[in-house]
Amino acid sequence: PRYIWLSRHGESEYNLGGQLGGDSNLSERGQMYAKKLPSLLQGALEQSVFPDGKVPELTVWTSTLKRTNQTARFLDYPKRSWKALDELDAGVCDGMTYEEIEQQYPEDFKARDDNKYEYRYRGGESYRDIVIRLEPIIMELERQENIMIVTHQAVLRCLYAYFMNVPQDQSPWMQVPLHSLIRLELRAFDTIETRISADI
Ligand code: G3H
Numbered sequence: 001p002r003y004i005w006l007s008r009h010g011e012s013e014y015n016l017g018g019q020l021g022g023d024s025n026l027s028e029r030g031q032m033y034a035k036k037l038p039s040l041l042q043g044a045l046e047q048s049v050f051p052d053g054k055v056p057e058l059t060v061w062t063s064t065l066k067r068t069n070q071t072a073r074f075l076d077y078p079k080r081s082w083k084a085l086d087e088l089d090a091g092v093c094d095g096m097t098y099e100e101i102e103q104q105y106p107e108d109f110k111a112r113d114d115n116k117y118e119y120r121y122r123g124g125e126s127y128r129d130i131v132i133r134l135e136p137i138i139m140e141l142e143r144q145e146n147i148m149i150v151t152h153q154a155v156l157r158c159l160y161a162y163f164m165n166v167p168q169d170q171s172p173w174m175q176v177p178l179h180s181l182i183r184l185e186l187r188a189f190d191t192i193e194t195r196i197s198a199d200i
Pocket of ligand 1: 087
């Protein structure tokens with residue numbers, strides 16, 4: 001089998017206020033997760049079975065945003081940051097809360113509710129747009145044996161759906177909570193998932 005490790009960034013300052021997007025720092029709780037992540041990962045790696053019995057070198061991929069880099073800060077592995085892993089671009093709604101969007105752009109709010117996969121924020125992106133920009137990431141992942149990805153909720157939902165063989169248009173409803181490490185064990189015909197909560 002091959003393994004892909006998935007995690008959202010730790011809680012950010014924007015998460016605390018329910019704001020979308022931005023490029024904020026981790027909250028204190030988010031920083032606690034960052035500190036706990038190396039031991040969480042190490043423990044799970046020790047319980048993973050690799051083909052020839054030895055663990056292939058792990059590489060950590062992050063987005064270009066501060067919150068994923070801060071979350072990966074204490075992971076002592078080679079790192080690579082990808083713009084293609086940045087969070088869904090909420091365009092004119094970047095930095096707003098859902099309540100503010102509902103008030104200022106009621107039609108958009110409803111349109112998104114009606115079709116969350118296709119809805120594209122004004123000046124921003126849809127889930128479908130993310131699926132398309134993830135193609136090079138997925139191609140590269142298919143060639144790798146042991147990658148840890150620290151990225152954002154919408155992006156993780158799309159990656160998760162892809163590897164779990166869930167239709168892409170179901171991506172917006174995948175459950176990817178904060179402060180949990182997801183291990184995907186990719187086998188010839190299916191994927192086995194294990195979730196490890198950091199209890200923070
Ligand atoms: O905007 C980015 C969020 O991580 C995704 O949340 O698609 O459920 O609004 P949402």
